[in-house]
Amino acid sequence: MPELPEVETIRRSLAPLLTGRVITAARFLSPHAADHQPAELAARLAGARITGLDRLGKHLLLRLDSGTLDIHLRMTGKLLWNAAPGPHARALLELDQGLLVFDDIRQFGRFRWWPPGVVPPGLGPDALDLPFEGFAARLHARRGRLKAVLLDQSVLAGLGNIYVDEALFLARIHPLTPAARLGPVRLERLYAAIQEILAEALAAGGSSISDYVDASGERGAFQDRHQVYGRTGKPCSHCAAPIRRIVVTQRGTHFCPACQRR
DNA sequence: CGGAGCCCCTGTAAGC
DNA sequence: TGCTTACAGGGGCTCC
Structure with missing residues (x-):
């Protein structure tokens, strides 16, 4: 299960690949993957430019020019770079260069949107x-x-x-x-x-x-x-x-x- | 405030 | 062999 070291490992590998990219399309293959209406979140993400990838606790914070996409992998969530979506793919972020696949067998993982300047509530210091x-x-x-x-x-x-x-x-x-x-x-x-x-x-x-x-x-x-x-x-x-x-x-x-x- | 209990999920392992 | 049940757990929730 991804805890701090696992999430930080993912962050370090993805940050250089994602920073500067533009999300051309977001697709939710399971309604569980979003803490919002999937279509709403997909519309919000489309066209956003990624400015960086941060981490707070077990949360990955994908910084966008329009806000923050808060990704929590919970138990079995994975973020796979340029992988072929498998049977447990729950969401896809298509970029101008590359594809990010959110794969999650048990479907506890969540994507959540925060407006600019908002930090995920309820978290103590890292x-x-x-x-x-x-x-x-x-x-x-x-x-x-x-x-x-x-x-x-x-x-x-x-x-x-x-x-x-x-x-x-x-x-x-x-x-x-x-x-x-x-x-x-x-x-x-x-x-x-x-x-x-x-x-x-x-x-x-x-x-x-x-x-x-x-x-x-x-x-x-x-x-x-x-x-x-x-x-x-x-x-x-x-x-x-x-x-x-x-x-x-x-x-x-x-x-x-x-x-x-x- | 703390803690117990339930829930969400599904693959795996154990039991019959 | 094949079915059923228990179990794994991060975090949100209710109730006491």
Whole structure:
């Protein structure tokens, strides 16, 4: 599932290809793909010039001279450059040079339009662009458990299920620890762990569990370095205790019961 | 405010 | 073998 490292990988590869191009036509092959009337959005996009490609959390922000197209890939969404549309193609952006195919098996992904100057609401600062002091203040303002708080995109944007579990393991902190109860030592360890995990995942081109590929169809490599995610029952790389899986806010949560004590 | 539960989706895997 | 069911989860929603 595309989280910050995967979305940033896509952004970096597509930005030079898309910037300066003109959308000659937008086609929605599934009504689920647009948060608006598909015909309305298609009409709005046609003729727009792309001025850049930004990212905030897991959102890709296609900057146009007329506004912003906010693309969220959710679970199985892919943006494929110059690919032949397959059976799960949900939208096409035809450019004056090139074709961008939005492919999405489970159809959770969405295109949403924002007028010029509007930023997607409900998102906290990007996880890669949040200084330690801000991170500490935002966590201390929350009363929930760390797993839930770190997944909350209004606290910080970009972390999903994989990287929250991996960061908590690296920081040796139990996912059910109340966020507000972290002292300075564990807070710093968690902050550093998040930065390290995101940087390493980005350098590896992201994680491909089942569906994720970048705009060229390439898989990431970071799934081979997951320490806890998807490793239920397997030995912890640090202490060999079996990795445990619990459910927190409806999400599978993986941790080492020995290294990450309550 | 927090948390539980449901929903949207569909491919895959497990169970009978 | 073939059918049915459970499960995966980001985020929006309601209800308590």
